[in-house]
Amino acid sequence: MRIDSATRDQLQEWEKELSTHYQRICQHELSLDITRGKPAADQLHQSDGLDGILNGDYRAADGTDTRNYGGRNGGGLEGLLCARELGADILQVPTEEVLAGGNSSLTLMYHAVLTGYLFGFAGNKPWRELQSPKFLCPVPGYDRHFSICEQLGIGMVNVPMTETGPDMDAIEEEIKKDQGIIGIWCVPKFSNPTGVTYSQETVVRLAQLAQIANPGFRIFWDNAYAIHDLEQQINLPGIRAASLENDTADSVLQFASTSKVTHAGAGVAFVSASTANLASLKKQMHAMTIGPDKVNQLRHSRFFAEFTLLKKHMQKHAQILKPKFACVLSQLESAFGDSDLGEWEKPKGGYFVSFNTRPGCATAVVQLAADAGVKLTPAGATFPYGKDPEDRNIRIAPSFPPLEELDTAMSVFILCVKLASVRKKLEIL
Ligand SMILES: Cc1ncc(COP(=O)(O)O)c(C=O)c1O
Structure with missing residues (x-):
């Protein structure tokens, strides 16, 4: 179809x-959902061994009684040593630079943004004292990153994603002309939703941004898919070394x-940073909590006693x-290999497939699919403020439904893309 x-x-x-064809499908009263990137039940089942793994032995290898507050070798705000080691393996950084937190990395990111905003990192001015603090947002990107900025009134500047990561020329230009830019959101491996892994050049240029940016500038390196390769392992160049x-x-x-390794929302989250940044984070957290759930941290450390098991x-x-x-x-x-109806990425890992319709069609596709009983992520969700300027991007999340349902949902999706594209073209002819 051209x-x-x-x-x-x-x-x-x-x-x-x-x-x-569409009317016929609507009569089937489907109820399918390919919205959020959730693990399927058989994936979750792989981690059911966490339950009962402690078997009455609550002491960590360093002697910490995880049932109680505090602990040896830190074990307070930093989390258990063995959990920090697990985080260090995942992020490929030294254990001393890792804090093992509660169940959610998004919560840690929220706290990190709050720390920068209210108090400033490492002796820098709090962002709230700047006239117009803003984050750079590679798009399409992860909606919940954008929600954090939106909720705190931090501005957002769209930067296009390329096949090697965010457009670095655009980023450097923005930073040079605006010292109000105090952060950037990055999902560097199997990016949500494009599946892109940042190249060596991108990582190095990102690491150099602090030389031209506001001194309070921070890169939020959300490596949520660090170990989520589908085939052979893809190597993400290290931002720490750079x-x-x-x-x-x-x-x-x-x-x-x-979260997408063991039980989603019931795992352990990690943040890694320089000593100065960790001190700023801990200062803020100190007023908020005595420490994370060490019992769950110990469960995870026992379950993955060695990195090879993970x-x-x-x-x-x-x-x-x-x-x-x-x-x-x-x-x-x-459906679209030989057409002008859409473009998509072929990710080698992560949780999503990013599909771009013809301009101005994404909202109509999502609505048509919803009316036919297939729920898709809302059009625009992958952009700050939910506004996709070209109304093109749709994030497909294949993980959760059983294969048969996914197959049906995709057939409906394809039909909706075709119908919306033809209707749009007729409208503008
Ligand atoms: C890029 C990214 N970061 C963070 C999260 C959430 O992680 P957590 O469950 O650790 O808060 C997700 C979940 O979809 C994600 O895609």
């Missing part, structure tokens, strides 16, 4: 055929969690996820 070279008659004919080389280590805050565990996830990604990608390829 819309741009079709005549009006051809388009009208397609519209009629597709509408008839920042040390450029004498900008204070500009980086790294995050990860086991890697094997992630291979099991990959085996479950691979056919689902293959289903989405093969349906898209056979």
